[in-house]
Each structure stands twice: as C-alpha cells, then as structure tokens.
Amino acid sequence: MKQLLKTAAVVAAFASCGAHAETFDFSYVFADSSTVTGSLSGDLNGEFITNISNVHVYLNGTEFSGAPLFAAAWNTTTQNWDNTQEAKVSTNAALNNFIFADANVPTDLGVSNYLYFVNDLSSAGNGVFANNINTGQIALDSPASGTWSIAPVPLPAALPLLISGLGLLGGTARRRAASV
Numbered sequence: 001m002k003q004l005l006k007t008a009a010v011v012a013a014f015a016s017c018g019a020h021a022e023t024f025d026f027s028y029v030f031a032d033s034s035t036v037t038g039s040l041s042g043d044l045n046g047e048f049i050t051n052i053s054n055v056h057v058y059l060n061g062t063e064f065s066g067a068p069l070f071a072a073a074w075n076t077t078t079q080n081w082d083n084t085q086e087a088k089v090s091t092n093a094a095l096n097n098f099i100f101a102d103a104n105v106p107t108d109l110g111v112s113n114y115l116y117f118v119n120d121l122s123s124a125g126n127g128v129f130a131n132n133i134n135t136g137q138i139a140l141d142s143p144a145s146g147t148w149s150i151a152p153v154p155l156p157a158a159l160p161l162l163i164s165g166l167g168l169l170g171g172t173a174r175r176r177a178a179s180v
Contacts, residue, residue: 024049026089026150028117028128034060034139036115036130038100040089044152049089055100057115059132059139064113066102073097074118081105093148094119117144 021041028036038057042049055069071089074097075082083105087098099105101114112133119126127142 021051021053023054023153024150025153027148028130029147030128030130030139030141031145032139034130034137036128036139038115039153042089044091047090047092047095049091049150050086052087052089057100057113057130059115059130059135059137062132062135062137064100064102064115064132065134066113069100069102069113070104072099072101072105074099074116074120076120083107089150091150093117093144096148117148119144 023041025039041054042052052071057064071087072081072083073085073087089098090096096117099116101111103111115130117128128144130139
C-alpha cells in the first residue's frame with residue numbers, strides 16, 4: 001500500500017510540473033509611445049500560445065472592462081473576425097492574428113474595448129489597434145511598427161513545491177527503512 005502511495009505521489013508531482021497553463025505577460029509599444037500591456041494564460045507550442053484564457057489588457061495603464069475578454073482570429077476568407085478560429089498569439093510579432101475584445105466577435109456587435117494585431121497583407125492589412133472606451137483612448141500602428149514582447153511569468157513557487165514533495169518522499173522512505 002505504501003509503495004502505491006509513493007508512486008502516486010511521484011506521478012502527481014511530475015504531472016503538476018508539466019501539465020498546467022502558463023501565465024504570459026505581453027506588451028506592445030506603439031510608434032506614438034502609447035502602450036498596451038496585459039496578461040493571458042495558455043500553453044506555449046513552438047512560437048504560438050494555444051488554449052488562451054484569462055486575458056487582461058491595459059491601454060496606457062487603464063484596464064479594459066467587460067471581463068472576461070474574448071479571443072478570436074481574422075478570417076481571410078470571410079474578411080471578418082471568426083470566433084471559431086483560435087486566436088494566433090505568437091512570440092514572433094509577424095505571426096500574430098488575434099483580437100481580444102469585451103464581446104464575442106462577430107456574434108455580439110457591442111464591442112467597445114479591444115486590441116487587435118493582424119498580419120494579413122492581402123485583406124485586413126498589417127496593423128495593431130487598441131481602443132479603450134473607458135478613457136476614450138485609441139492607439140494605432142498601420143503597419144505594425146512598434147515593439148511586441150510576450151514572455152512567460154516565472155513561477156517561483158514551483159521549485160519549492162517540487163523540493164518539498166521530494167523531501168516528503170525521502171522522509172517516507174527513511175521511515176520505511178527504519179521500520180523494516
């Protein structure tokens with residue numbers, strides 16, 4: 001029974017280290033020095049972040065209202081935002097194709113706070129646009145000429161959690177050896 005519990009603890013420790021979404025911080029500095037910052041949760045797969053959720057966006061320090069923010073992608077065939085396509089958020093700015101909005105585009109027409117970043121030279125153009133209705137602020141780069149960055153937020157608690165789990169396993173093994 002103890003061996004089964006020990007094996008389950010090891011499996012759970014390794015699963016918790018690798019099977020969770022990361023939090024990413026992002027920013028875009030427009031040519032006019034306006035700044036969009038924010039965070040999102042997702043999984044990094046190559047240059048793309050998938051399974052996007054928990055999006056927060058700030059334009060010049062003021063958060064977009066209407067949480068949760070919805071994510072969608074520009075569809076070059078229909079020439080419209082498409083909530084059936086996953087937003088393409090990338091570590092490479094030239095690959096971005098997303099909108100984060102306070103309504104589910106295109107089904108809800110009441111979109112007032114949004115950030116979009118599109119690289120579609122054939123139809124939508126190449127640009128970044130942010131609109132925060134709360135403050136009346138807008139920022140636009142067309143073509144996208146500002147600075148994009150996105151990086152995972154370090155999770156300082158992960159290492160101590162792993163170490164404490166390994167310590168617990170070591171203590172259990174020591175007690176088991178002492179009782180034999």
